[in-house]
Amino acid sequence: MKKLLLATTLILPMAPAASAEGTLNIYAWADSLSPDLIAKFSEETGIDVNVDSFSSNEDALTKLQAGASGYDLVTPSQHFVKIMADEGLLMDIDASELDAYAQLDERWKGQWWDPENDYSIPLAYGTAGYTVNRDKYDGPVDSWKAIFEPTDLAGSIALLSYPDEVVSAAQLYLGIEFCTEDKAEMKKVYDLLKAQKSSVAAYTSDNIENRIGSGEVAAHFWWDGNSLRLRNDDANIEFAMPKEGLVGWLDSFVVPAGAENVDNAKAFIDFMSTVENATVQYNYYAHSAPVAIDESKALYTTENAPELFPEVPVVFAQACSPAAQDLVTKVWTDLLQ
Amino acid sequence: MSKAFRFWGLAPAWALMILTLIVPILIVAGVSVAERGAYGGFDWAFDLTSYRQILFTEGWTDALEFDPKYLWIIARTMLYALTTTVICVALALPVSYFIAQQSARVKIILIYLVTLPFWVSMIVRVYAWLIILGNDGILERVYRLFGGADVSGFLFTSGAMITGMVYSYIPLMVLPVYASVEKIDPALIEASHDLYGSRWVTLRRVILPLTAPGLMAGSILVFVPCLGTVLEPMLLGGGKQLMMGTLIQTQFGGARNWPFGAAIAMVLLAFVVLVLLINARRMPRQSEIGL
Numbered sequence: 001m002k003k004l005l006l007a008t009t010l011i012l013p014m015a016p017a018a019s020a021e022g023t024l025n026i027y028a029w030a031d032s033l034s035p036d037l038i039a040k041f042s043e044e045t046g047i048d049v050n051v052d053s054f055s056s057n058e059d060a061l062t063k064l065q066a067g068a069s070g071y072d073l074v075t076p077s078q079h080f081v082k083i084m085a086d087e088g089l090l091m092d093i094d095a096s097e098l099d100a101y102a103q104l105d106e107r108w109k110g111q112w113w114d115p116e117n118d119y120s121i122p123l124a125y126g127t128a129g130y131t132v133n134r135d136k137y138d139g140p141v142d143s144w145k146a147i148f149e150p151t152d153l154a155g156s157i158a159l160l161s162y163p164d165e166v167v168s169a170a171q172l173y174l175g176i177e178f179c180t181e182d183k184a185e186m187k188k189v190y191d192l193l194k195a196q197k198s199s200v201a202a203y204t205s206d207n208i209e210n211r212i213g214s215g216e217v218a219a220h221f222w223w224d225g226n227s228l229r230l231r232n233d234d235a236n237i238e239f240a241m242p243k244e245g246l247v248g249w250l251d252s253f254v255v256p257a258g259a260e261n262v263d264n265a266k267a268f269i270d271f272m273s274t275v276e277n278a279t280v281q282y283n284y285y286a287h288s289a290p291v292a293i294d295e296s297k298a299l300y301t302t303e304n305a306p307e308l309f310p311e312v313p314v315v316f317a318q319a320c321s322p323a324a325q326d327l328v329t330k331v332w333t334d335l336l337q
Numbered sequence: 338m339s340k341a342f343r344f345w346g347l348a349p350a351w352a353l354m355i356l357t358l359i360v361p362i363l364i365v366a367g368v369s370v371a372e373r374g375a376y377g378g379f380d381w382a383f384d385l386t387s388y389r390q391i392l393f394t395e396g397w398t399d400a401l402e403f404d405p406k407y408l409w410i411i412a413r414t415m416l417y418a419l420t421t422t423v424i425c426v427a428l429a430l431p432v433s434y435f436i437a438q439q440s441a442r443v444k445i446i447l448i449y450l451v452t453l454p455f456w457v458s459m460i461v462r463v464y465a466w467l468i469i470l471g472n473d474g475i476l477e478r479v480y481r482l483f484g485g486a487d488v489s490g491f492l493f494t495s496g497a498m499i500t501g502m503v504y505s506y507i508p509l510m511v512l513p514v515y516a517s518v519e520k521i522d523p524a525l526i527e528a529s530h531d532l533y534g535s536r537w538v539t540l541r542r543v544i545l546p547l548t549a550p551g552l553m554a555g556s557i558l559v560f561v562p563c564l565g566t567v568l569e570p571m572l573l574g575g576g577k578q579l580m581m582g583t584l585i586q587t588q589f590g591g592a593r594n595w596p597f598g599a600a601i602a603m604v605l606l607a608f609v610v611l612v613l614l615i616n617a618r619r620m621p622r623q624s625e626i627g628l
Contacts, residue, residue, distance in 0.1 A: 058590040065378045083376045155490070161576050162591045187397045202493045202575030207467075216472045216492075322375040329592040330394075336579045337406035 021046030024264040027063065027071040029251065030055050032124070033272075034284035041271050047264050055205045056162045064089045064256050072259040073268060077249040081120050082113040082319040084254065091255040091262065092118045098266060100273030103291040108250065113319070120252035121269050122290035124225075124281075127246035127314055128165040131227040134236040136218035141240035144173035147219050148192055154199040156218035161205045163332040166193075166221060168247045168317050175244070179320035186327040193335050203336070212237060223249075225287035228300065228307040232286075239306075245313035250290065362606070369599035377593035387600035407584070411604065414581040417495070418563035421502040425510040425559050426552060428503070433515040433551075434544075451511050459505065463568050466501050467492065470573070493575030501569040506562060510555035517551025518544075557616055561609050581605050 030053035038049050054060045057080040063069050084090050096117035114120045139152045159166050176185045212220040213235040227239040253269045279293040302309045371379040394404045436447045469475045470491040529539040567582035588598030
């Protein structure tokens with residue numbers, strides 16, 4: 001937070017001078033972009049950068065669907081890239097022509113969410129799982145059972161406020177396929193979450209650091225890199241490695257249809273993907289980098305950051321059909337009715 | 338005043354009302370009968386599915402069945418809004434009375450203090466309660482200081498939520514009630530005592546009827562925003578039970594069902610109009626008794 005404030009104060013005085021070169025409006029996950037890099041980008045190009053943040057893919061999708069969002073660059077996860085592209089909400093920027101594309105690891109090219117590499121350049125990837133506070137809980141964390149069918153953790157669990165990744169995790173635990181349209185299978189997910197509800201303190205996606213770091217709750221549904229960053233801030237926490245698997249995600253830069261500063265957006269994507277800057281971003285964000293980085297300067301390695309190198313299966317979230325999505329919504333609404 | 342002026346002079350006000358109030362409501366009404374898009378959004382059509390969904394949904398079998406879950410959410414929202422309003426009345430009445438008793442100078446300072454929280458962002462004010470009610474928070478420490486047992490778990494309960502709502506909206510109750518209380522002629526209270534009216538009788542027969550307009554106005558100002566509240570249920574209630582505000586939010590977000598969200602918003606609007614209508618019917622009666 002201090003770093004963020006510092007960076008903001010650095011940007012502010014530059015803003016008026018820079019505005020002549022145009023602006024770039026970014027809508028990204030909260031605290032996901034290195035403020036140092038944004039300041040550096042403004043300095044080098046004279047482009048005035050504004051960053052707004054979201055805390056769920058659904059928020060980003062809704063904002064784009066409402067039209068005229070005013071954003072030039074958004075960073076949704078893979079399944080939402082697919083939905084946004086299918087809905088015609090994204091601009092074809094010929095991503096494969098960008099310099100950034102050449103930096104990209106082969107495994108992220110030509111994937112199902114963007115088979116022709118038209119729309120997106122990945123920014124970071126990682127997993128969704130859960131984190132426990134070791135001052136509050138000393139039990140095993142090798143399975144989703146610890147939070148979905150809790151014994152020691154009762155009353156001290158927090159999940160996210162949206163079903164997206166929580167339902168996926170429950171499906172991993174129960175061995176049910178993501179995006180199933182089978183009602184009987186989804187009823188099992190509902191029964192699991194319903195039985196768990198009395199042990200859940202809150203369903204919330206904001207301010208997770210404080211809640212798990214301070215021990216307000218003993219276990220929190222969370223992401224790998226965020227957990228790593230908090231642990232490095234001396235919190236006694238551990239990111240669980242459930243044997244059933246973790247929910248994978250990959251956030252990408254996309255340009256919404258109708259964006260005004262497309263060239264600036266492309267320049268920013270290229271800027272963020274150079275080896276030097278991608279390393280700075282990696283060290284700041286603490287989520288894995290899908291582009292080449294300078295390993296000698298990387299802060300997080302297999303030794304000191306087990307969070308980023310899971311040995312359990314990682315299953316990437318899918319873009320569900322509307323029928324499957326309705327079942328997910330039904331589970332959630334019935335759960336919170 | 339010429340006829341033309343009467344029309345054109347009011348035109349800006351009408352334009353503002355129509356553009357910023359009537360048109361958006363018509364759009365919401367339009368969306369509520371539209372067809373939902375597969376991934377959110379909507380297509381213009383006339384389709385009452387969303388309104389049917391409030392009462393009937395497909396259960397875990399494929400049959401369409403009567404499902405009162407949304408009615409429960411509506412009822413719960415009304416109950417919490419009503420509870421908040423009643424607590425606000427109970428707190429605002431003595432506070433207003435106390436303020437009205439002070440000297441002119443002190444009055445101004447106290448009224449200023451009541452409105453002070455409005456200068457701070459709503460989110461910040463609600464977050465403050467996270468610190469007060471949280472684990473090892475101020476409330477728990479004070480409780481322990483006075484020898485209380487090791488308690489926890491004030492946060493993420495409906496009590497925490499109502500506390501937050503009362504705190505957020507009580508200035509809206511205090512101000513109109515104070516305006517009424519201040520106007521009460523002390524001679525009337527004296528007269529009541531002279532006529533052997535006990536304190537209770539004086540309160541019930543003299544003070545309460547005289548403050549009724551302020552109480553009514555305050556109750557509406559508190560009750561109506563409580564119906565649509567989102568922050569308190571999410572942050573203080575822990576998001577464990579949907580309220581109308583959070584339900585609408587879910588429909589536009591995760592559920593990607595905009596028409597249904599709009600339909601719930603129309604139901605919410607209908608309740609608000611209902612409350613205002615009931616109030617409008619009461620008003621003439623109050624003026625009949627000389628208020």
